[in-house]
Each structure stands twice: as C-alpha cells, then as structure tokens.
Amino acid sequence: LLELRNQKRAGENSVPDDHADALRPLHRPEPLSTGSGNLLRVIDRDVRVVFRLERPRMVLFEGFLSNAECEELITSSRRQMSSSQVIDIDTGGEKPSDERTSSGTALAREGTPTIARIERRIAALLNWPLQNGEAIQVLRYDIGQEYKPHYDFVDPALPGSSPFLQRGGQRVASFLMYLNTPNAGGSTSFPDLGLDVPAVKGNALFFAYDCAHPSSRTLHAGMPVSAGEKWIATKWLRENAHA
Ligand code: PD2
Numbered sequence: 001l002l003e004l005r006n007q008k009r010a011g012e013n014s015v016p017d018d019h020a021d022a023l024r025p026l027h028r029p030e031p032l033s034t035g036s037g038n039l040l041r042v043i044d045r046d047v048r049v050v051f052r053l054e055r056p057r058m059v060l061f062e063g064f065l066s067n068a069e070c071e072e073l074i075t076s077s078r079r080q081m082s083s084s085q086v087i088d089i090d091t092g093g094e095k096p097s098d099e100r101t102s103s104g105t106a107l108a109r110e111g112t113p114t115i116a117r118i119e120r121r122i123a124a125l126l127n128w129p130l131q132n133g134e135a136i137q138v139l140r141y142d143i144g145q146e147y148k149p150h151y152d153f154v155d156p157a158l159p160g161s162s163p164f165l166q167r168g169g170q171r172v173a174s175f176l177m178y179l180n181t182p183n184a185g186g187s188t189s190f191p192d193l194g195l196d197v198p199a200v201k202g203n204a205l206f207f208a209y210d211c212a213h214p215s216s217r218t219l220h221a222g223m224p225v226s227a228g229e230k231w232i233a234t235k236w237l238r239e240n241a242h243a
Pocket residue numbers: 139147152174176186187188189220221222223232234
C-alpha cells in the first residue's frame with residue numbers, strides 16, 4: 001500500500017508542463033468560522049453548520065435560505081427555463097450535452113431585491129466580494145435527469161478556456177443552494193470522496209478547489225432524480241471581479 005502511495009505521489013509530482021497552470025494554487029474563499037458552536041449569524045439569518053471537510057474544503061450549511069426565498073427563486077425562474085448547456089471548451093462558448101440533462105436559467109446579479117439579499121449573504125458568509133460571483137444559475141431536474149460527474153473549474157490547458165478565464169479568472173469555489181427537497185434521488189455526490197450530500201430545501205453546500213486539477217478531489221455529480229423534481233441555485237465564485 002505504501003509503495004502504491006509513493007508511486008502515486010511521484011506521478012503527481014512529475015506532471016507534464018501543460019498541467020503547471022492547472023496546479024497553480026488558487027486563492028479561494030474560506031467560510032466564516034462558527035467559533036465553538038455550530039450557529040452563524042449571517043447578516044439577517046441564523047445558519048447552522050452540518051459538517052465541515054478539510055480537503056477539499058467543504059461546508060454544508062442548514063437554513064441558508066428561507067422557505068419563502070426558495071419558493072421565490074423557483075417561481076421567478078420557472079417561466080424562463082431552457083435546456084442546460086455546458087462550457088464548449090473548443091470555442092469558449094456553450095453547447096448542449098448528454099452530461100447535463102437539466103433545464104436552467106441565469107438570474108442577473110442583483111436583479112431583484114431577493115437576489116441581491118441572497119448575494120450579500122453569500123458574500124458575507126464566504127468573505128468573498130459580491131463582484132467575484134457569477135450570476136446565480138437555477139436548475140430544474142425532472143425524473144431521470146442528472147448532471148454526470150464533472151469539475152466546475154475549466155482546464156487552463158484547453159484552447160477554449162481563455163475567453164472564460166479572461167472574464168474574472170478561474171472559478172475557485174461552488175455554492176449550491178437546494179431550493180426544494182426531491183421526493184427521491186437528486187443528491188450531490190463526490191465519487192473521489194465517497195460522499196453523498198442529500199438535497200434538502202434551504203441547505204447550501206460550499207466547496208472550494210485548491211487548484212484547477214483533478215488532484216483537487218472536487219469531482220462531483222448531480223444524481224438522477226427518481227421521484228418528484230429537484231431545484232437548485234448555484235453561485236460560482238471567481239478569483240477576480242466577474243463583470
Ligand atoms: O444539482 C447538483 O446537485 C449539481 C451537481 C453538480 C449541480 C452542479 N454540479 C453544478 O451546478 O455545477
């Protein structure tokens with residue numbers, strides 16, 4: 001076992017040159033500390049820490065959104081949903097993909113008082129500038145729909161990554177807010193960690209990437225919904241201002 005581990009270490013250290021950029025350490029958000037308890041006052045809400053993980057840095061928060069906020073985000077998104085796309089790494093644009101079968105919409109940053117309040121709460125909780133956040137993406141998954149395992153950062157070695165990276169730099173963390181509790185299925189799963197986070201209305205999952213490389217251990221998937229529907233809102237955090 002030790003030998004195997006050493007081999008893996010050696011392999012990781014001798015990465016080809018075009019991975020050097022991917023291994024660059026990312027400056028990333030660190031959520032507020034709770035001190036000795038598990039409760040955090042975040043501007044206007046009491047948020048409870050359910051669990052914390054060191055590597056990758058991950059924290060699950062309970063009660064980050066109120067029921068009314070979850071319902072308002074769903075109502076205001078429902079009318080403007082279209083088939084979800086993924087980043088097209090050849091062009092830097094977007095394209096449909098079997099990997100991601102949900103439908104979704106982007107909510108303009110500070111587009112409504114509710115969105116602005118939620119964005120200020122995220123910025124306070126993560127101590128990360130509001131301007132460094134992308135527009136919130138709302139996703140709906142119907143029965144059988146899923147988001148297959150993927151990373152949320154882009155590989156800087158791929159040709160299409162530069163338009164993405166020029167606007168705000170690399171993604172450094174994901175903040176997933178669960179807007180409802182699916183009747184069955186729909187958890188967020190981390191295959192490298194053996195971790196499965198159930199979707200629970202109002203909860204929010206934070207995870208950060210220490211570099212834009214699989215060694216960040218942030219491979220994750222939205223598991224298929226097996227009963228009812230699943231709604232989430234995702235805020236991705238960038239290194240710099242995302243204009
Ligand atoms: O819906 C999810 O649980 C999920 C899983 C993985 C969402 C995302 N990734 C994402 O929005 O990046």
